[in-house]
Amino acid sequence: MFSLSKEKTFRGGVHPPEYKNPSKDKPFEIMPLPTRIIVPLSQHLGKPAVSLVKKGSDVKTGTVIAEAQGVVSSPIHSPVTGKVTAVTTSVNSSGFPKESIIIEPSENEEFDFLPILNHETITSEEIIERVRLTGIVGQGGAAFPASVKLSPPKDKKIDYIILNGCECEPYLTRDYRYMLEQPEAVLAGLQLIMKATGVDKGIVGIEDNKPLAIESMKKAAKTFNNISVEAVETKYPQGAEKMLIKALTNREVPPGKLPLDSGIIVQNIGTAVSIYAAVVKGEPSITAALTITGNGIKESKNLIARVGTPIDEILNYCGGVTDDAIKVVVGGPMMGVSQYDFSAPVMKATSGILVLTKEEVAEKPETPCLRCGKCVEACPVNLIPTKLARYSQLGKIEEAEALDIRVCMECGTCAYTCPANIPLVQWIRLGKKKALVAK
Ligand code: SF4
Numbered sequence: 495m496f497s498l499s500k501e502k503t504f505r506g507g508v509h510p511p512e513y514k515n516p517s518k519d520k521p522f523e524i525m526p527l528p529t530r531i532i533v534p535l536s537q538h539l540g541k542p543a544v545s546l547v548k549k550g551s552d553v554k555t556g557t558v559i560a561e562a563q564g565v566v567s568s569p570i571h572s573p574v575t576g577k578v579t580a581v582t583t584s585v586n587s588s589g590f591p592k593e594s595i596i597i598e599p600s601e602n603e604e605f606d607f608l609p610i611l612n613h614e615t616i617t618s619e620e621i622i623e624r625v626r627l628t629g630i631v632g633q634g635g636a637a638f639p640a641s642v643k644l645s646p647p648k649d650k651k652i653d654y655i656i657l658n659g660c661e662c663e664p665y666l667t668r669d670y671r672y673m674l675e676q677p678e679a680v681l682a683g684l685q686l687i688m689k690a691t692g693v694d695k696g697i698v699g700i701e702d703n704k705p706l707a708i709e710s711m712k713k714a715a716k717t718f719n720n721i722s723v724e725a726v727e728t729k730y731p732q733g734a735e736k737m738l739i740k741a742l743t744n745r746e747v748p749p750g751k752l753p754l755d756s757g758i759i760v761q762n763i764g765t766a767v768s769i770y771a772a773v774v775k776g777e778p779s780i781t782a783a784l785t786i787t788g789n790g791i792k793e794s795k796n797l798i799a800r801v802g803t804p805i806d807e808i809l810n811y812c813g814g815v816t817d818d819a820i821k822v823v824v825g826g827p828m829m830g831v832s833q834y835d836f837s838a839p840v841m842k843a844t845s846g847i848l849v850l851t852k853e854e855v856a857e858k859p860e861t862p863c864l865r866c867g868k869c870v871e872a873c874p875v876n877l878i879p880t881k882l883a884r885y886s887q888l889g890k891i892e893e894a895e896a897l898d899i900r901v902c903m904e905c906g907t908c909a910y911t912c913p914a915n916i917p918l919v920q921w922i923r924l925g926k927k928k929a930l931v932a933k
């Protein structure tokens with residue numbers, strides 16, 4: 495076996511309450527078809543796909559309905575069998591209106607999947623092509639087209655594939671359920687990723703607050719002498735790529751560089767499962783694995799729902815919201831996006847929907863900075879959040895750039911730790927946007 499970091503953690507970070515109990519023991523349920531499907535053409539990092547259908551088109555489950563535009567883009571498949579009722583602008587869970595294909599599902603489902611391939615004899619090129627054709631995107635949040643990550647430049651020597659099983663955001667439990675319910679599929683996906691990239695060492699990193707997942711994965715990995723399952727310290731944002739790499743291998747990914755510059759590719763647990771399904775079932779990216787939880791939802795669940803299912807139909811399926819629910823967030827509480835329009839759909843990389851009550855949101859009044867330095871201490875990438883937020887607020891973008899505002903990964907750790915309740919990450923996010931526009 496290969497040698498790994500002994501410390502299994504990184505500098506900085508915070509320990510928010512976990513809130514995983516309401517959903518962690520709920521096995522995945524398959525949600526019935528919704529009454530309508532809204533498929534945004536931009537569900538991935540890179541150029542939006544371009545629609546191949548129009549109002550009145552009949553589609554099957556898996557039919558390509560929008561084609562990728564260039565390398566960093568992704569095709570989109572119909573998540574249901576039915577009729578296209580419109581190609582129009584519709585709000586999505588990022589809060590912005592996006593061009594979308596609206597489909598009315600029909601009762602009888604017909605499938606238009608790709609041919610099944612043998613996952614043992616498949617070649618590297620065939621895996622990458624299958625991942626590209628099935629439109630799989632990274633499930634870790636950024637929704638980067640997975641086929642691009644599987645094709646690193648020839649001059650980059652990659653020696654580890656890390657599978658990220660941290661799920662360090664509070665509340666979310668879908669990766670946990672995958673590791674308990676489908677450990678063999680997770681590892682088969684990891685092996686396909688290793689084969690595609692020609693890398694012979696795989697590591698699954700799991701936070702040590704998930705002993706059952708560690709046990710399940712270790713048991714399934716027993717037969718592989720090139721895959722290691724490692725527990726890492728439970729600390730937010732342990733699941734951020736650079737933090738996980740540091741914890742597992744003690745390698746630092748320098749600011750502005752990618753994991754592959756340090757010889758590593760990180761993929762998410764859900765991405766590995768999708769890649770396996772794409773090969774052995776020919777299944778395109780048409781479902782989202784989600785945790786629906788928070789004190790404001792009547793029944794917490796882990797769900798497999800079709801991509802494009804509107805949030806309101808998912809909330810109804812979980813029994814509806816309680817009278818004291820005040821906020822709906824898509825994603826985790828640290829990096830998720832608050833929703834104002836519940837007709838927005840879940841997308842390929844959506845990880846969960848949180849329905850939160852007043853006690854959970856705990857909005858406290860903002861006070862002036864105490865100069866306590868807690869945000870600096872907690873920032874895992876060594877930034878000075880207090881100054882970055884201040885410069886952003888004052889519109890001093892050049893000064894913010896000089897302090898590496900672009901290196902911020904918007905993890906929210908600084909804002910969480912600030913005793914003055916200053917919305918640091920919100921100001922920094924704004925500053926980053928301004929820096930991009932000013933470029
Ligand atoms: S949001 Fe940015 S500045 Fe704040 S802790 Fe995370 S990386 Fe550091």
Ligand code: SF4
Pocket residue numbers: 862863864865866867868869870879880911912913914915916918
């Ligand atoms: S944690 Fe908040 S109060 Fe403390 S230095 Fe940072 S911004 Fe100021």
